[in-house]
Amino acid sequence: MASLNKVWLTASACVAFLFFAFFASVPLGQTVKLVLFRSPPIFDTNQIQASRQNIWADLSENETDEVLNFLYSKSGLNLTETSQATHRSNRLMLIEALKPNKTDALAYINGTSGPPERWARVIVVEGEGAPGDVEQAVYYMVGPLPPSENTKALPLEFCYNSDRNYIASPVPSPTLLNEWVLSSLGNNSDVVRRLLSDEAGSIDPLTLNATGRASFTENGTFSLWLQFRQPGGKSSASSLLPQGLYVKIEIPTVNPSTWRMLQWYYNNILYDSIYDLKGAMKSPGFEICPLNRDGDWTDTVDLTKGDPGRQKPPPLMVQPQGSRFSVDKQQNFFSWMGFEFFISTSADTGVTLHDIRFNGDSVIYELGLQEALSHYAGDDPAQGGLEFLDTVFLMGLRTFELVPGYDCPAYATFISTTFNQQGSSITIPNSICIFEYTADYPLQRHTADSQVSVSRNTYLVVRSVSTVGNYDYTIEYIFYLDGSIEVKYRASGYIFGAFWPSKGEKKNEYGYRVHDAVATSMHDHVLNFKADLDVDGTSNTLTRVAIEPVSLEYPWDDKQTTPRNTMHLVQHPVDMEAGIDWPRNSGEMYIVTSENSTNIWGEKRGYRIQPGTGMGTPMHLSILNSTSLGKSAEWSSRDLWVVKQKDTEPRSASHLNYFDPLHPLVDFSKFLDDEEILQEDLVIYFNIGSHHVPNSGDIPNTLMHTASSSVMFTPFNFHDRDPSRRSAQGVKLDLEADGTKPEYFGGRNEKSVQLKATDMEPDLSKYGHEAIGWANVSWFDVLVGR
Structure with a gap:
């Protein structure tokens, strides 16, 4: 047994449990x-x-x-x-x-x-x-x-x-904790070897990762449930390769003498100690679970010829006469079709937009990500309380280089970002892209007796992708010709799979079986954004304009003996700071107005906040009073919030909230302190995301069109008429002339365009050939298997 333990510890570098790399000190200078x-x-x-x-x-x-x-x-x-x-x-x-x-x-x-x-x-x-x-x-x-x-x-x-x-930090030394865990696992490597290895050698317990789910309690106890996972030979599919063995580590104090390896969980059975598990393993009826093996099923691509038509390249957008937006590179200032805005970045949240104006009028002072939450549910010790607050991994630092022609059109403008971490500058090239795109549907069209008019629907996109371990979050800010602004997220990557045990009846309570020993795990993605609206100034009011059924009598309805059943608008100004959910049946409009500013028709100028073009209505966290989150993400309990702007409340979260969820650095619930907000400087915190119940279609990767959500800010009586008439390109067809007479408005392509192959398919042969040193960026990186 001693030699077996020695072998286990020799290979301990394969056990991914470098706790709190933000504090890690062995060796601190290593990158x-x-x-x-x-x-x-x-x-x-x-x-x-x-x-x-x-x-x-x-x-x-x-x-x-x-x-x-x-x-x-x-x-x-x-x-x-x-x-x-x-x-x-x-x-x-x-x-x-x-x-x-x-x-x-x-x-x-x-x-x-x-x-x-x-x-x-x-x-x-x-x-x-x-x-x-x-x-x-x-x-x-x-x-x-x-x-x-x-x-x-x-x-x-x-x-x-x-x-x-x-x-x-909950521990005096992350390295000490890592060594303690490895030593404790080494002392029980006979159990791990028997339960998690096979004769074919397709799974070697010495190469497994031990990933953990952290838990914080009011009495100060910190604990971890470790689960073993296969690292994934051909890809980064470790989150798809859980094995069915779990062990609990309890850390009641910073003194290592008090640390304990307590319960073990296997095949839906909880054992109070390793001795109970070993005793059960000697019993005649003990059942060994199937192993979760890697293979072609985790590969993200199929390099075979594939389906008919695959060998022909797909349609692509081109930009035949160059981009149409303007930029001040020194100031990161952009201008397009009446819009103006500045860009900044942050290591924890990535891209933020500032001082957004449309045709010279102020619309949004600040627009940017605050936090990205994913919360799981399940009946095993790992999935049962698993949650991530992803800014702890520094999502800005994880906005990796975009792939031209795939992440963004080949003609997009790319911007690099630079951060300083551990005293060293880190430049991430081409991590933000900005481009115009034309939708596959018109902005406007109408057919009349004598004419047809139709306008192309062109918009501007600011896009970045944050890769946080197993998942890639595409975040984009979209600007439309009418003054609308959309905030959208899309997700792709490997799901965090649960182990499918052989014992007990599965009732699909938390997910579905998708491979030999893998089940999906239901979870919520909730991304919180800040929109500091300044609609034509800082004195604004949020009004809920309800569409309500009503029975009314009208003087002109003399033949009607009973009131007419109809509907009408009812104004409900929101006079106090509040959390709000999207209405049932979309029966209300949420409009931020400038009460002292009107358009030419005397209507208050405003911007409407509404669900955008994602899969469905944006959502909030399903779990009530999450045991795992504590008070670290109170913003996730409602769809959107309206609060009074304060210089002392610049963010709804801190990226270090994760490490003290019961007493977080920023407790969002304290933002709502019963202040009146009529004609005040208002901030809207809103959530986008998805209730993700993965199925076989998420294997190997979740597809972006099945995991997307957005919120739009659209002008509401903000202008005297539709402003896109001045900026849209299109055609008017006169049907009364001798033959159809087209009359074009805006620029159009009248000359042949010479395109190089790289204009449509960029040369990617050098992608990944410049190395940049990067130190660990989070205390929690490998603790949670990210």
Whole structure:
């Protein structure tokens, strides 16, 4: 037995349990290599100069260097360079721009002051002198920039309503915990070998991953349920390859002497100890579950000839005369068909848009992702309480390079993003794409007796893709010719499968069988976004305009002896901060109006908030008072929220909420404090997502058109007429002339276009040939198997 344990521990590097890599210290300076391809940026757009500075802009390379020099030499934080640090050192984890308070930003935009001071947001992992030998991730704000004698490193506290600016690790040393788990598993490797290996050698227990589901309790106990998974030989399909053995680790204190490997779960039977399991294994009736083997069924592509017609290339969009939007590359400012907006990025949430205007009028001050939640349900210890708050994995840092011609049209404009993590700059080339596209349906059409008119439906897309372990989230902001703005998500990737045991009757209570020993696992995806609407200014009101049935008598209805059954509109102004769900039968309209601004017809100018073009009505979390989430995602309980804008509430979540869900850094429930919101500066937090019940069609990957959701902001009496008449391209056909007479409006293609093959199918032979160093980005990366 001793030699078997030795073999297990020798191969322990294959056990993926590096707990809290955000705190990891063995070795802290080591980086993994992320291979990316940097193709030349495509900027054939019209060049313009923004009318003002992008005050939300990411830190420049020079600014980042200046902040680094200040932090190491003058901040008083006693930082040790990452390559030299231990888990008892203070070390730098992240530097990025701290967005200005809206009050200061509006003063600049309105011309009453200069640009706001520039500050940086910094995260430091403090191990030196940490209470109880437990490291803490601490937020600081550094500024004003550029550094001078007035520059300081101050605790960043104003944006967190928890009365603190730090999160502590549940364990004194992630490395120590990793070693403890490996040692404990090694002592019981005979059990693992018997239950999870086969004679054919298709599954070797020494190569399995041990992934965990964390649980936090009010009394301070931290525990993990570990499940074994096969890593996936041909792909990253580990989440499809669970094995049916689970073990519980309990960590009541930071003292390793109190850590225990407690219950084991196998074939729908809970064993109180390893001794109970070993005793059961010796009994005559003990049943060994089938193994979940990898194979061709997890491959995402079929390279055979395939179905008839597959060998012909599909139809493609082209951009025959170049792009039609304009850009200020220095300011990340974009202009298209009356729209103007700035772009910034963040390591945790990715792309955010700022100061969105249409034909010069303010519409949305800020529009961007806040958090992405997935919550599972199941009857085994892993799926039964599994949940992810994906910004903890730094979704901005995981906006990998897009594939031209596939993720985005070949003619798209690509933008690279740069972040600073552990004191090193990380550039992700071509991680955002911007392009125009024409839909396969018209924007407008009508056939009359004497004419036919039809307009092409062209729109602008800002797109990025965040790959968070097993899933890829495509997030896009879409701008339409009439002034509408759509926020949309699509998901693809490997589902988190559950093990299909041989014992007990399955009733499809949580999912469906999709392979020999794999079942799907129902879950909710809920993505929270912030829309700080400034509809023609900051004094706005949200009104619920209800479509209600009614019985009324009319003076002109003299032959009707009873009231006429009809319907009418009823206005319900929302006068207090509130959470709202989409109405049954779409029986209400939610409209944000500027009460003191009207169009030419005297109607209040507004923007309507409504479900967009996804699979169905956007949703919220199905689980009530989630045991796993605690108070870390209170925003997920309703479809949308309306609150009063405050500089002290810039985000509905913190990306570190995951690590203290019962006492999160940002508790969204505190945002609603019974304030009146009539004619106030309103912020809408809204959710998009899907109730995902995977089936055989999700194998090997979920398809994007089956997992999409969106919300739209559409003008409502905001204009005097449809503004797209000035920007749309189309044709009017005069049917009364001698022969049909076409009259075109807007530009059209009148000349032949010469296209190269690469205009339609870009050369991808160099994709993945430029390596960029990338350190671990999350405390929790491998704990949850991501």
